[in-house]
Amino acid sequence: MSRSLIIYSPAGIVAAAAPVRQAAKRLAALGFEPSVDASALTKHQRFAGDDATRLAAIHRVAQASPAVALATRGGYGLMRLLDSIDFKLLARSVDNGTGWVGYSDVTALQLAALAHKATGPAKPGEGVSAGFWAGPMACDDFGRKDIPGGGDDVTQDCFVEAMTGELEAVGFRTETGFDGLDVVGRLWGGNLAITQAMLGTPHFPNIRNGVLFLEDVNEHPYRIERALLQMHQAGVLERQKAIVLGAFTEYRRSPLDRGYTLKTVISYLRSLTSVPILTGLPFGHVPVKLSLPIGRQVNLVVQGRDAFVMW
Amino acid sequence: MSRSLIIYSPAGIVAAAAPVRQAAKRLAALGFEPSVDASALTKHQRFAGDDATRLAAIHRVAQASPAVALATRGGYGLMRLLDSIDFKLLARSVDNGTGWVGYSDVTALQLAALAHKATGPAKPGEGVSAGFWAGPMACDDFGRKDIPGGGDDVTQDCFVEAMTGELEAVGFRTETGFDGLDVVGRLWGGNLAITQAMLGTPHFPNIRNGVLFLEDVNEHPYRIERALLQMHQAGVLERQKAIVLGAFTEYRRSPLDRGYTLKTVISYLRSLTSVPILTGLPFGHVPVKLSLPIGRQVNLVVQGRDAFVMW
Numbered sequence: 080m081s082r083s084l085i086i087y088s089p090a091g092i093v094a095a096a097a098p099v100r101q102a103a104k105r106l107a108a109l110g111f112e113p114s115v116d117a118s119a120l121t122k123h124q125r126f127a128g129d130d131a132t133r134l135a136a137i138h139r140v141a142q143a144s145p146a147v148a149l150a151t152r153g154g155y156g157l158m159r160l161l162d163s164i165d166f167k168l169l170a171r172s173v174d175n176g177t178g179w180v181g182y183s184d185v186t187a188l189q190l191a192a193l194a195h196k197a198t199g200p201a202k203p204g205e206g207v208s209a210g211f212w213a214g215p216m217a218c219d220d221f222g223r224k225d226i227p228g229g230g231d232d233v234t235q236d237c238f239v240e241a242m243t244g245e246l247e248a249v250g251f252r253t254e255t256g257f258d259g260l261d262v263v264g265r266l267w268g269g270n271l272a273i274t275q276a277m278l279g280t281p282h283f284p285n286i287r288n289g290v291l292f293l294e295d296v297n298e299h300p301y302r303i304e305r306a307l308l309q310m311h312q313a314g315v316l317e318r319q320k321a322i323v324l325g326a327f328t329e330y331r332r333s334p335l336d337r338g339y340t341l342k343t344v345i346s347y348l349r350s351l352t353s354v355p356i357l358t359g360l361p362f363g364h365v366p367v368k369l370s371l372p373i374g375r376q377v378n379l380v381v382q383g384r385d386a387f388v389m390w
Numbered sequence: 391m392s393r394s395l396i397i398y399s400p401a402g403i404v405a406a407a408a409p410v411r412q413a414a415k416r417l418a419a420l421g422f423e424p425s426v427d428a429s430a431l432t433k434h435q436r437f438a439g440d441d442a443t444r445l446a447a448i449h450r451v452a453q454a455s456p457a458v459a460l461a462t463r464g465g466y467g468l469m470r471l472l473d474s475i476d477f478k479l480l481a482r483s484v485d486n487g488t489g490w491v492g493y494s495d496v497t498a499l500q501l502a503a504l505a506h507k508a509t510g511p512a513k514p515g516e517g518v519s520a521g522f523w524a525g526p527m528a529c530d531d532f533g534r535k536d537i538p539g540g541g542d543d544v545t546q547d548c549f550v551e552a553m554t555g556e557l558e559a560v561g562f563r564t565e566t567g568f569d570g571l572d573v574v575g576r577l578w579g580g581n582l583a584i585t586q587a588m589l590g591t592p593h594f595p596n597i598r599n600g601v602l603f604l605e606d607v608n609e610h611p612y613r614i615e616r617a618l619l620q621m622h623q624a625g626v627l628e629r630q631k632a633i634v635l636g637a638f639t640e641y642r643r644s645p646l647d648r649g650y651t652l653k654t655v656i657s658y659l660r661s662l663t664s665v666p667i668l669t670g671l672p673f674g675h676v677p678v679k680l681s682l683p684i685g686r687q688v689n690l691v692v693q694g695r696d697a698f699v700m701w
Contacts, residue, residue: 092646124650125612154646155612158619159658276616279590280623301436301466305587308469312591335403335465339435347470 088127091154098222153183186269198374214370294325294363326363399438402465409533464494497580517555525681605636605674637674
């Protein structure tokens with residue numbers, strides 16, 4: 080089985096080459112055969128190359144159809160490319176076995192791939208690593224200087240299992256109150272700000288009966304609420320079987336908050352919708368992040384406070 | 391002619407009473423008969439009262455149908471109320487002559503009123519102050535300690551003219567390159583983040599052949615681009631006769647920007663759409679802001695670098 084892996088840059092600029100080199104080294108140690116795409120370190124303003132360069136990189140990776148297509152990092156840039164990406168080419172790479180992995184800005188690629196039917200079948204059979212995965216990125220999760228091994232062990236282990244087709248389920252600890260929950264639906268989601276920024280466009284996937292997971296960084300709870308409220312008012316939340324919240328981190332509180340917190344937001348949303356809103360998914364701008372197959376049919380089960388997402 | 395004016399709080403908490411008192415005093419000096427709504431200073435978390443309190447305030451003001459309904463301030467809170475607001479009651483207040491004025495978060499009320507046909511007719515005849523106006527707010531523009539008179543002269547003069555039905559046009563200095571532009575369309579818009587947050591919901595007005603104006607504060611250029619790109623991909627920009635940008639202020643640059651600026655954003659957007667994108671509208675989170683009638687049929691004309699919006 081091929082373990083070829085290409086590290087490429089679809090979005091924000093890679094400020095330094097060292098984390099990419101370190102990530103490649105680490106991924107080789109984990110059993111992959113990594114290579115770095117020719118334009119991964121290109122710089123254009125705040126982007127890893129201009130739009131044509133990044134678009135060409137995505138198409139080049141798709142044509143090469145490695146076992147794994149791993150983004151260097153997020154930032155901002157993928158939304159600029161969505162109208163131009165050849166999603167049929169991406170679908171063919173998935174047919175050829177490529178697993179595309181990333182998070183944050185890469186959510187735009189993943190959700191557009193889902194909208195344009197490039198993620199592969201919802202039920203691809205056992206042991207399939209091909210498709211689009213919300214999961215780690217090279218710089219953040221394999222090339223970090225401050226963490227031994229370049230990134231978190233759980234993150235790396237989960238990624239390896241996902242990319243070798245061994246991963247069939249993930250589990251996490253959630254709040255009380257959901258014991259006995261047992262729903263089946265298509266797994267989708269990612270970064271909240273990106274998901275919000277795709278709403279109303281042809282690249283937003285119209286998923287009914289889904290299991291929608293969301294995370295974000297640097298967003299004050301009122302902005303998290305506003306985005307989720309928009310998705311509620313647009314009918315998106317109501318069409319889901321469950322909402323699963325990951326990490327919402329690194330925002331700064333305001334002296335005007337006066338007790339308004341992320342908890343306030345979540346209980347407010349629960350008052351608006353009967354769709355279960357779970358918390359605690361290890362995913363987001365945090366070291367520990369699971370690898371989650373976008374568009375895959377999953378079974379979400381809660382026993383006590385233990386939640387399982389199985390596919 | 392009645393000059394009754396009610397100051398009310400539809401959104402964020404009013405931290406101190408002094409600016410409201412000062413605004414009332416100033417508005418009286420400008421010829422209005424101001425009163426402060428009973429719950430204008432209510433506090434609930436980061437809101438000026440809980441949702442029921444703020445909703446009741448809006449309905450109470452609509453029922454009183456003063457000549458002017460002036461918001462204390464923005465913040466965040468109106469999106470929470472949109473599903474519950476009685477827009478027929480607001481439409482009746484407009485029939486009764488009320489001019490509703492505000493900006494920032496109040497954009498949500500204005501655009502929803504437009505979507506729900508509560509802004510009055512597009513061509514209401516001459517000298518009509520009734521309807522929804524993007525314009526100043528009590529605390530920001532009449533109750534400031536740091537500006538003599540509590541706010542900017544141009545802002546206050548324009549507001550007074552708008553609310554006495556004398557204002558028939560506004561003018562501003564724009565960039566070169568639009569000489570000879572002459573379009574007719576419905577004027578709409580306001581805060582970009584709020585406009586973005588309403589996209590895809592039933593409260594978003596589906597305006598074709600419009601003149602769309604936008605402003606924002608505390609948003610990095612890449613976020614401004616992302617929101618405008620969403621509106622482009624959703625087809626909203628293409629449906630307009632012109633886009634008019636106001637002030638985009640108080641964002642912090644990033645060391646990763648490397649020459650990516652608000653100018654980059656604007657020229658990028660101009661490369662995507664043939665709809666003229668003008669800049670220089672005195673509107674936004676800045677002292678000088680015009681009063682602009684939402685939903686009114688306007689003629690936008692540019693002579694040299696002088697732009698005029700006439701109704």
